[in-house]
Amino acid sequence: MVRRGVVATLISATAFGLMPVFAFYAYDTGMSVTTLLMLRFAIAAAVFLAWLGPRGKFGRLTGRQWAMLALSPMITSAYLSVFATGSFVLLGLVTGDLDLGFAAVGWGWAAAVAIVSTVLAISLFFVGATTLGPVRASILSMLEPVVAVVATWLLLGGTLSALQLVGGAVVLAGAVWGILAAPVRDAAPAEKKATPAASSGAAGSSPDVRHNAHPSAE
Template identity: 50%
Template sequence: MAHAEVAVVMVRRGVAATLVSAAAFGFMPVFASYAYGTGMSVTTLLALRFAVAAAVFLAWLGPRGRLGRPTGRQWALLALLGGGMYATQSLLYFTAVGRIAPALAVLLLYLYPALVCLLTAAAERVRPGLAVLGPVLVSLGGLALVVGPPEAGLDPVGVLAATGSAVSYALYIVVGSRVSAALSPSVTTAYLALFATGSFTLLGLATGALEFGFAPAGWGWAAAVGVFSTVLAMSLFFAGSAALGPARASLLSMAEPVVAVAAAWLLLDGSLAWPQLAGGAVVLAGAAWGMLSAPAADGSGARAGGAAAEPPAGERVSGSGVPG
């Protein structure tokens, strides 16, 4: 096969992998809603999600001798990112999914690319120009349309949780992208998931929220979140990023909120009002602008949801991750 033909095949596979990854992430709010319907708490679902993800990644990488030997500094960074920052983002996001329409939660999460632009400019002490302020203003305009007037009846706690998840995810990306280490994305994800598991287990034990009295079907939905919407979704995003590059893969992964809205409409009877859909489109336009404007190392992180979709990091510990 000629070199050009091989390149075309690789691009097609990369596109397919990235779109399937986006779809898998897009179904995560639906699976979470079904899990909550069995009586499962947010903390329990997140503890199970990350436990499953950590177990699968470690079981896959360990026997192949690919886990590496993190240094003390790397362990500290992984603990901060996985057990602290990413756990906080996930807790806020999954709380929002339980309080407002799941489609709305994922649309609000996509405020994060514009926020990454703003935080990156602040960290580098650069006066923000149109490339930074433009995505932020567009995304905020979309946020206003999504939320609507105060009498719109939206749960304010859910809206704040979703918006907070975008802010914390942007912080996670900016902080993580500035620290490099000789760990591959899959290894980084395994350790981040491990630390996140520990955080949610401790949180659940301390608050009494870690309980397993939910209906048996909850185990299946928790497994769907852990395997389909975390392990499979992140692995395919890694593959797509390797074939397409992180920037193009990140832009393609914006199919996630489209899938989330469609899945919620079909499976949860969760249709959004036209102003909310219009606002979501504006938020996504701001997100696309932010991804295109941000430096490759900082603006390429695309995914919500899992411990991290770390494509732009290459062989580094990076904050580019997967929302959710």
Template identity: 35%
Template sequence: MLSNRLTLILVTAITPLIWGTTYLVTTELLPPNRPLLAAVIRALPAGLLLVAITRTLPRGSWWWRSLVLGTLNIGAFFALLFVGAYRLPGGVAATIGAIQPLLVAFLAAGLLKERLSTRKVLAAVAGVFGVSLLVLRADARLDLWGVLAALGGAIVMGFGIVLSKRWTSPAPLLATTGWQLVAGGLVLLPIAYLVEGAPPATLTLANVAGYAYLTLIGSAVAYALWFRGLRSLGPTDATFLGLLSPVVATLLGWLVLGQTLSTAQLLGGLIVLAALVTAQLRRRPPAPKPTVPVLVPAIGRS
């Protein structure tokens, strides 16, 4: 039987596997040039659904904490992510985003007093290198604002991940997830309207299917599993699993879109998987020292 920790890792890994399908769904099913609208629809309806199911509203400090976490994990992250994706080639944006495990490791050491091990730092560096081999192209162009947006997205979500561990909600997990999705969607809503205007007047069946997938699977299911993993695994261990997303996106491009895979990409994928496994290894506790019986001489024995 699988250990409880391994089972938890495998269940949490479902989230980045789902997120890895987002690029394919967005490019093949959604209307073009409406990324912020996709982000709003991905967050707000999913959050409202979870709140309706749990019928639980925040109390006390969790009103402002939900707003902060929702902004960091979803609202600001989605906005910066899409700016970076628009201004940078996908490989550059993914490579910059791959520094998140390293950022979270340092943030967790400072804010949560987690031990910053050399093994995890080296695994994080290897993960960035593996992702760069997997998705980066030699002719990739750089854009200053795009780089800053991609880096900002990794930073704000890194803070959101660490704070999600530091602030443990007394409410059910689905309720806390719903609060964050609603908060993030409400933050994104005016930005999407100002930048992209009103939603399209008509949607095709493919558009509806794509939005439904992002709402139900990409957010409601994925974020519930993600926040569950953060509670139990810890921020650094969970964040390393996010490196699976570019691996899945690359594999889907090969399987569905007919894209080619080079030797360097295959090597990059293997490096990413090795970094993931290395990061999840746990130090064995030192074996207890054998006790040596102390002989006490008998006194007064004839």
């Protein structure tokens, strides 16, 4: 289970880290930032809804669920994607920055941002958080900026300074340490669980004790 969580979180961090590369090629087709963000969340919302809808994951939500966001992470991500789509559509209409007149290849890059760097990345992060715990998964996901810098350097002709290399090494060392560090086991919960049982046992035996101590009471 731990290996599965580590692999899922690493793939998630890689998918998130590739977003700047996909976005660069999308902008190169004439796509604006607002348009890319709108398409990103629109495609992500469509994928989330297509995946969760047929499985009956969407039901009538109570006011308490809306107030507390007491939903599963995937359902929450789906709703946030829908709301984000509407927000960027409104922003684009107000600013006049919403334009679908970019080159056709831009749809492919927008789909890569939405599917790889949003849906896949979010889904695998939740898999890692479930198996590793949110703290260790978050530590391991710190590899995302390292992946982004390396991908930009390899694919977009960027440059790496000595300070950036040192920073990347520190992040990698911290992530490895966070995963390999043995979790601290606390014996207190076990003792707390044993205490009610012992108390109930003592309470259950008290009538017999009273009966033996006061036989004349009968």
